[in-house]
Amino acid sequence: MVTVSILVLFTLGFVAAALLGISSKILAVEEDPRVEAVVEVLPGANCGGCGFAGCENYAQAVVSDPDVPAGLCVAGGEETSIKVGNLTGKIVAAMEPQISFRRCEKIEGKVAVRFEYQGMPSCAAAALLGSGQGTDQCAYSCLGHGDCIKVCPFDALYLRNGLVRVDPSRCTGCGVCTRACPRNILEVIPRRARVMVCCSTCDKGKKVMEICEAGCIQCLKCKRKCPAGAVSVVDGHVHIDQQLCLGYGEECGMACAEACDRRILRRLVSTPDADGDRFTAPHPPAIPVNAASTEPQA
Amino acid sequence: MDIFQLFISAIFVNNIVLAQYLGNCPYLGCSKERGVAFGMGSAVVFVTIMATLFTWLIQTFVLIPFGIEYLQTLAFILVIAALVQFVEMFLKKLIPPLYKSLGIFLPLITTNCCVLGIALLVQRKQYSLGTSLAYALASTLGFMLALLLMSGIRERLDTCRVPKALKGTPIALIMAGLMSLAFMAFRGMAA
CATH class of the missing domain: 3.30.70.20 (Alpha-Beta Plaits)
Structure with missing residues (x-):
């Protein structure tokens, strides 16, 4: 009785884990790691001061679009802009606080x-x-x-x-x-x-x-x-x-x-x-x- | 059981939130804005139907043959958690727009008692697979209705002068109680 229940639960857990493991490989979405790095650097206030809907949207745009400058985050100021510039390889114009x-x-x-x-x-x-x-x-x-x-x-x-x-x-x-x-x-x-x-x-x-x-x-x-x-x-x-x-x-x-x-x-x-x-x-x-x-x- | 009666019963008379008190956490947490409420509601509808399908299969083909129905709760939680994880990955890869609108709610649902509750209720009532899925759809539509009504009320509340001591969650709890009382009026219309 105990053996059966342990075995069944173990099998259930194992099958679920295996399926999740396999599908995480198959269904993995390739994300530019720089996007996450830029999001980390940004203040995360989602204030919209940069003109994008939120910090994540700006991070995506600044990484993928060469025309989006690195110094748009007003909230973070110069420090953030330099960090974003370093991550994305863009030149940061001097920022006015x-x-x-x-x-x-x-x-x-x-x-x-x-x-x-x-x-x-x-x-x-x-x-x-x-x-x-x-x-x-x-x-x-x-x-x-x-x-x-x-x-x-x-x-x-x-x-x-x-x-x-x-x-x-x-x-x-x-x-x-x-x-x-x-x-x-x-x-x-x-x-x-x-x-x-x-x-x-x-x-x-x-x-x-x-x-x-x-x-x-x-x-x-x-x-x-x-x-x-x-x-x-x-x-x-x-x-x-x-x-x-x-x-x-x-x-x-x-x-x-x-x-x-x-x-x-x-x-x-x-x-x-x-x-x-x-x-x-x-x-x-x-x-x-x-x-x-x-x-x-x- | 007549399918129409089942819907009326699950949405209004035995509303999953207002009459059975399941899923109160998202009911209060995600009802501040109508958009969020709709997103959460649709995520619950989606996940619950999937979960009911899988837990029904597990119950019929694994738990009953082995005679270990007493492990129902444990096994269901395991299945639901794994399923939600899988659905999240699946949506992220194949249906990104849907993932964007439901994505943040999916992890919240993993251990939601509304989802588990419906999966267990279906077993207690011994429904067939088809009826189970219909019941899951109806119940979660009831959940979505309650959530949308609540978010409408709370949006109005934001512009009202509420006594300081009652601002925020306290007044929301009072509203939840009043809405529950209002839904009690459906009692006796269907079983």
């Missing part, structure tokens, strides 16, 4: 709410209310329900005083948050960017004056003062081409930020203040720590 930036200062600007919002806690929903203007007086403000916080694969965003803040130690600049924001408040900029526009409004100057003390009225003094031609109006709001700005260097003495009476364009400092923002308190104008010798020019 990036960070997400919130272009809204509605607390400072004292933007009033149009009505008390009681709906589902989502910016996308709140932004649809009131004929698409949202719950704030300003139609281009950060609504502070944290859609970006929910999607951030690196937990780099948090809410304080009703505004979304970026934790520079965690943000990789993958850009997932910029796609989640229904109002396009967030923008990915180089970490060493010197100046940034702290407003996204496309409204006319008169209306902005009425609703926000820290809103851009598009006087375009900044555009005229910029010697590099980096400031322009893109999609209805003032935009700084960071590549042009950084390429020109610091000789301009931050002419744009100096020219801005409403302090919409602000110097960025490399250490965040208590609120986790990258520029210091409103007045007096901030002096960047990495260029402390630069005196405001008359």
